Amino acid sequence: MHIRDSMKDPSIAAFWLFTFPQVVGGLNYDDDIKKKIWWQYEESFRYDKLRDIVAKRAPGWELLQEALTTIDPIRAREDPVIVKNLPHYRAKKALEAEVMKLDPPPRPEKWGELDLPLNSSSWTEEDLKKPEKFYEMTVLLNAQREMADKMLDAQWEAKWRQEKLNQMLEEKVQPYLKDADNGILSQPIVVQPQKQHIERKRRKRWWIF
Structure with a gap:
């Protein structure tokens, strides 16, 4: 067991934090230092306990990950368990659920290849003259083919579902990209300063009179 895992037990943690440094290095912490060390220990493992819940995506994990950010902002910033963009995460999970409900098409013939350990050459001609050996070869090759x-x-289904998910994500995003493209102006708008506009009016009036 790793030392950090064993320190989830407070009595073992007390040994590593206080007794071990005292025995090996002769360090005797005063009460204030011990309180600070113990507080850091409790905060660290409070983070770990909440992190386990967030990692399992248990009910309420979205709120708990906010608590992780409060407990240790620096650690939470680099923690891969924490979802940085919740709306995107929820949308992707919803699409994944839709994809899982779909039935993939049959695997195309001759799709994929596996390096199988057994083939007919695994038995000698002399072996195959024996009925029991021939039967053994037939059974093993059929079982191997079935497993393959x-x-x-499974590989085809995973590939198809991933491609289908990517396709659905693209279909969801495409309308927004088109709207953005339609909103881009081919030529920039040049706004004349108001002062110049007033001067032009004055010039026109001067020439009229």
Whole structure:
């Protein structure tokens, strides 16, 4: 067991934090220092306990990850468990749920390839003259083929679902990109300063009179 894991037990933590430094290095902390060290220990493991809940995406994890940011902002900033963009995360999860409900098409013939350990050459001609060996080869090769087909089916399904998810994400985003493109002006708008505009009016009036 790793030392950090063992320190989840307060009695073991007290040994590593106080007893061990005292025995090995002769360090005797005063009460104030011990309180500060123990407070840091409790805060650290409070973070870890909440982090486990967030990592499992248990109910209420969105609020708990905000608590992690409060407990240790620096650690939370680099923590991969914390979702930085919740709306995007929820939208992607919703699409993933939709994709999982879809039935993938059958795997195309000759799609994928596996390096199988057994083939007919794994048995000698002399072996295959024996009925029991021939039967053994037939059973093992059929079982191997069946397992290989299941593995390829799983790979094909995962690939298809990922591509379908990417396609649906693109379809969701595309309208926003089109709106943005339509909003881009081919030529910049040049706004004349108001002072120049007034001067032009004055000039026109001068020539009229």
